[in-house]
Amino acid sequence: MASLPPLTESLIPFLDPYLPRINPTAVLDKAETDDSLPFITLTFAQSIDSRISSSPGARTSISHLETKTMTHYLRSKHDAILIGIGTFLADDPILNCRFKINHDDSSHLIRPVIIDPTFKLGFYYEKSKLRQAFLESKGLPPIVLVRLSEIRSNPEIKSFCTLHKIMLLPIETEPASEFRWLKVFKELKKRHIKSIMVEGGASVINSLLLARDPSSGKSLINSLIITIGPVFLGKSGVEVSPCKELRLTDVSWWTGVQDSVICSHLK
Numbered sequence: 158m159a160s161l162p163p164l165t166e167s168l169i170p171f172l173d174p175y176l177p178r179i180n181p182t183a184v185l186d187k188a189e190t191d192d193s194l195p196f197i198t199l200t201f202a203q204s205i206d207s208r209i210s211s212s213p214g215a216r217t218s219i220s221h222l223e224t225k226t227m228t229h230y231l232r233s234k235h236d237a238i239l240i241g242i243g244t245f246l247a248d249d250p251i252l253n254c255r256f257k258i259n260h261d262d263s264s265h266l267i268r269p270v271i272i273d274p275t276f277k278l279g280f281y282y283e284k285s286k287l288r289q290a291f292l293e294s295k296g297l298p299p300i301v302l303v304r305l306s307e308i309r310s311n312p313e314i315k316s317f318c319t320l321h322k323i324m325l326l327p328i329e330t331e332p333a334s335e336f337r338w339l340k341v342f343k344e345l346k347k348r349h350i351k352s353i354m355v356e357g358g359a360s361v362i363n364s365l366l367l368a369r370d371p372s373s374g375k376s377l378i379n380s381l382i383i384t385i386g387p388v389f390l391g392k393s394g395v396e397v398s399p400c401k402e403l404r405l406t407d408v409s410w411w412t413g414v415q416d417s418v419i420c421s422h423l424k
């Protein structure tokens with residue numbers, strides 16, 4: 158694991174208004190009920206033509222090392238990092254936090270969360286960088302969200318997860334289009350996850366961008382942070398685009414040596 162360049166100082170005040178607030182007295186805070194939702198940051202890197210990879214399943218470098226450090230700084234501010242199984246299979250990601258928060262070289266431990274309705278992870282986990290990082294005490298084992306019907310019909314899933322210290326979280330048997338983010342976030346909150354950084358991929362991003370809390374009508378995303386790299390990935394690239402119009406508010410832009418970053422809230 159190559160070490161990261163230092164964080165560009167100007168990113169700290171730029172990102173601050175969009176980060177989860179750490180509340181040390183949360184236990185005493187009345188607003189902090191079991192029913193409250195975790196803070197959700199949706200963040201990814203895209204090309205100018207709104208693509209996050211050059212083709213389905215391809216790992217594609219879009220951002221500069223400067224904003225890679227930013228990504229790890231963002232990871233240091235969240236309890237969990239969530240991806241879909243498509244990203245796990247394409248990128249073999251490590252999903253830890255490599256940003257050093259103290260001078261003693263220690264890093265924050267972030268919990269990986271993988272949406273994997275049919276438990277494809279089982280075929281690839283043993284050789285993954287994610288597992289390797291856990292074995293080297295550089296990361297945590299993941300929480301994996303698997304369809305209840307899949308867990309019931311395949312008892313080996315439970316024993317595999319127990320063996321590898323993976324936490325299995327059942328999701329209801331339902332078509333992908335009806336995937337309920339609200340329920341997933343509430344379940345994660347019950348497991349003491351108060352902030353989640355969602356990194357992708359395209360299915361996750363396109364679906365979460367439109368997810369709303371039915372009781373308030375508000376977006377489930379608290380902050381949207383997009384890095385834009387100076388590249389066109391073309392029509393065969395994997396596109397991020399919600400299926401309807403979406404307006405951003407409280408918009409701030411930052412430009413670094415190569416990339417621009419937009420931070421915003423959603424209407």
Ligand SMILES: NC(=O)c1ccc[n+]([C@@H]2O[C@H](COP(=O)([O-])OP(=O)(O)OC[C@H]3O[C@@H](n4cnc5c(N)ncnc54)[C@H](O)[C@@H]3O)[C@@H](O)[C@H]2O)c1
Pocket residue numbers: 200201202203209210212213214215216217219240241242243244245247248272273274275332333334336356357358359360361362364365395
């Ligand atoms: N540039 C970036 O910042 C970035 C970030 C992450 C991933 N990527 C790229 O994205 C690509 C992967 O995207 P993808 O869309 O194929 O995979 P994905 O990571 O979004 O995972 C898709 C799978 O996750 C599950 N899933 C996700 N959302 C779901 C929902 N709402 N309902 C039900 N199931 C759901 C399904 O099994 C689905 O097949 C890869 O090429 C990867 O390199 C880029």
Ligand SMILES: Nc1nc(=O)c(N)c(NC[C@H](O)[C@H](O)[C@H](O)COP(=O)(O)O)[nH]1
Pocket residue numbers: 201202209216217218219220224225228240244248249250251252253356357384
């Ligand atoms: N910031 C950023 N710039 C990129 O150019 C790019 N392709 C990603 N992609 C995000 C994707 O989710 C990756 O899989 C994880 O960023 C890998 O995570 P690790 O570093 O292995 O922990 N992210």
